[in-house]
Each structure stands twice: as C-alpha cells, then as structure tokens.
Amino acid sequence: MFINTFFDFFFVGTIVVVISLFTMMIQRIHLLMVLLCLEMIMLGLFFFSCSFFGYCGGSCYISFVLLSFSACEASVGLSLLAALIRSHGKDFISLFCGYSC
Numbered sequence: 001m002f003i004n005t006f007f008d009f010f011f012v013g014t015i016v017v018v019i020s021l022f023t024m025m026i027q028r029i030h031l032l033m034v035l036l037c038l039e040m041i042m043l044g045l046f047f048f049s050c051s052f053f054g055y056c057g058g059s060c061y062i063s064f065v066l067l068s069f070s071a072c073e074a075s076v077g078l079s080l081l082a083a084l085i086r087s088h089g090k091d092f093i094s095l096f097c098g099y100s101c
Contacts, residue, residue, distance in 0.1 A: 013047030031091040035077040042070035
C-alpha cells in the first residue's frame with residue numbers, strides 16, 4: 001500500500017514538473033506566467049522530495065526547507081513584478097533586455 005502511494009506522488013510530481021516546464025517554454029513573454037510556472041515546479045519538487053524521503057524511511061524536514069525557499073522565491077518574484085509594473089506598466093520579460101546601467 002505504501003509503495004503505491006510513493007509511485008502516485010512520484011508520478012504526480014513528474015507530471016507537474018513536465019507540464020510546468022512546457023508551459024514556461026510557451027508562455028515566457030509575461031513575468032507573471034514565468035513566476036507561476038516556477039511555483040508549480042517547486043510544488044512538483046516538493047512532491048518528489050516528500051515521496052522520496054517517505055519511501056526511504058527518512059524525515060520530511062528537508063522538504064519543508066525546500067518549501068521555505070520556495071516561499072522566499074515567490075516573495076522576491078512578486079516584489080520584482082510589482083517594481084516592473086510600477087516603472088513600465090507592463091510585465092513583459094523583454095523589458096529586462098536592452099537596459100544597461
């Protein structure tokens with residue numbers, strides 16, 4: 001029973017990461033979509049780490065460290081998005097290119 005749960009979480013994590021990477025390749029124009037795809041990738045990696053450490057008999061504390069890094073990444077990305085929209089009025093990633101200090 002436990003092995004089936006491991007493979008279910010592993011399969012769900014794989015599907016989430018693959019779909020997120022595919023969506024990021026397609027929707028890479030807007031910064032908000034890229035940030036959402038990065039969050040989905042982190043969620044898939046969280047599924048991976050929980051299923052792997054649960055299967056090996058270890059603790060899931062490392063998974064919570066990954067989750068806290070994901071929250072920090074989301075807050076930095078959101079502040080970057082807010083600064084970009086305030087300064088330029090758009091969230092296009094192409095606004096980062098061409099500006100040199």
